[in-house]
Amino acid sequence: MTTPNTRTSIRQRLLIMLLFSSAVTGVLLYIVMQSVFQQIAQETQDNILAASAISILDSARVSQGDISIDLPYSALSMLDRVTDERAFYAIRLQEGFLSGYEDLPRSNDFTDGDTTFQSAVYLGQEIRIAATRRSFSIDNTQAFLEVSVAQTLTGMNLTLARISRISLGIGVGFFALSAIMAMVIAQSTIRPLHSLTESVSRRGPSDLRSVAAPVPSEMAPLVMSLNSLMTRLQKSLSRSEDFIAEAAHRVRTPLAIVRTQAEITLRRVEKEENRHAVREMIRAIDESSRTAGQLLDHAMVTFRTDNLSSETVHLHELIDETVERLRPVYDLKEISVNVLQLDRAEIVGDRILLQSALHxxxxxxxxxxxxxxxxxxxxxxDMDGFQIKVSDSGPGFDEIDTDTLLERFERGTNANSVVGSGLGLTIADEVVRAHGGIVTLSNNSGGGACVVLSFPSG
Known part of the structure; x- marks a missing residue:
């Protein structure tokens, strides 16, 4: 059987595509989650910083032309409770510095009432700054009071790192779950193809019915082509069987007529050289007839072994019948065929093939x-089964030939003088093997060949 030229399987290709899609989705999920959590953490910190700055700004009071600020304790303590970070603040009036950390970076990018945010490095640490300002009337002059509150980012960075690990775990878990689902989906997708393959492979060689099982619409053209092929193959096999039957009749009958005419001619010919020529002609006719007959028998065996009949065959009756059919042949050669022992035995199989093998x-x-x-x-x-044994008193088998004599057209080196085609034992071997048995070749101790057809019991 020719091995098909295969490429990557559909299942593998589908699985690779699904896994690639899952991997891309997992990476995107990790990036999106990382971005969202980082934004949420940043907004949370900014809201706390803004609330702290506004609470300080709300505590400012103007009295007799001076501004006073009663710095609320909760304004900075809320930062420590929430994130356990270092906090800094700075209070400025116009360009003057009032309280806090004078060198704390300030922002000039905001308008009155707005709160601005910026990131900076202060005292060797990354910080986040929220700044807000409000206009106050002091001595009939408008002055801006600016409050800046800052907090280090160490804790938030640790939190983001933990969130990143969680996001990575979620992404990996998503990919693992997607991989399992991808394998299930790939297997489910190609299941109809496996079902079709199993449905066809379970059939016998002669079962050429059309595939009627439901299949996906994408496989319908394939199934239609397969059914069309089976229909054509069924017609071809039917024509071949008819041809074999017709050939058997049209070849054997004319050869038999020619041989009869040659024998009649041999009786009328008086010159020895002419009689010798007629004998050679009869020998050639016999060889052609035997070869043609066994070729047709072998073709018939080849067809029938693919679809054995299942009938009960009584082997002891089949042996008696076959021996009786060959009586004219062995009587003509003055040979005796003795049936020594016939145990009753039955086998379920093809009677025609079994008779052909024994014949x-x-x-x-x-x-x-x-x-x-x-x-x-x-x-x-016996306990293991039953054996049909045929022994003769001829030249026997050459020991070096017994391994090859069951092959087609193989003949022993000591059989060149006898008309034959090398198919008789091949036919017997193929029939016996089709019924689960074996053919054994050996030589008798007193001379002659011994052929044993062994069949299993039951």
């Missing part, structure tokens, strides 16, 4: 035996 074995034994010889046939049953 070819017996025909070989008769063909290689000379006048006055004896052929012995027996059928014995």
């Amino acid at each position: 070819n074995v017996l025909d070989n034994a008769i063909k290689y035996s000379s006048g006055g010889k004896v052929i012995e046939v027996s059928l014995r049953r």
Whole structure:
């Protein structure tokens, strides 16, 4: 059987595509979650900083032309409770510094009433600054009071790192879950193809019915093409069987007529050289007839072994019938065929093929035996099964040939003088193997060949 030229399987390609999509989705999920959590953390910190700055600004009072600020304790303590970070503040009136950390970076990018945010580095640490200002009337002059509150980012960075690990775990978990789902989806997607393959592979060689199982619409053209092929193949096999039957009739009958006419001619010819020529012609006719017949028998066996009939065959009756059919042949050669033992045995199989196998074995034994010889046939049953044994008194098998004599057209080195095609034992072997048995070739201790057809019991 020719191995198909295969590429990457559909399942593998589908699985790779699904895994790639899952990996891309997992990376995007990690990036989105990282960005969202970072934004939420930043907004949370900015809101706390803004609330702290506004609470300080709300505590400012103007009295007799001076501004006073009662710095609320909660304004900075809320920062420590929330994130356990260092906090800084600075209070400025116009360009003058009132309280806090004078060198704390300030922002000039805001308008009255707005709160601005910026990131900076202060005292060697990253900080986040919220600044807000409000206009106050002092001595009939408008002055801006600016409050800046800052907080280090160490704790938030640790929190973001923890969130990043969690996001990474979620992304990896999503990919693992997606991989499992991808395998399930890939398997489910190609299941109809496997079902179709199993449905076709379970059929016997001669089961060429159209596939009727429901399939996905994408597979409908494939199934239609397969059904069309089966229909054409069924017609071809039917024509081949008809051809074999017709050939058997049209080849054997004319050859038999020609041989009869040649024998009649041989009786009328008086010159020895002419008689010799007619004998050679008869020999050639016999060889052609035997070869053609066994070729047709082998073709018939090939067709029938693909679809064995299941009928109960009584082997002891089949042996008696086959021996009786060959009686004219072995009587003509003055050979005796003795049936020594016939145990009752039954086998479920193809009667025509079993008879063909036995006929070819017996025909070989008769063909290689000379006048006055004896052929012995027996059928014995034991615990392991039963064996049909055919022994003759001919030249036997050459020991170096027994491994190859069951192959097509193989003949022993000591059989060149006998007409034959090398298919008799091949036919017997193929029929016996089709019924679960084996053919064994050996030589008798007193001379001659022994062929055993062994069948399993039950």
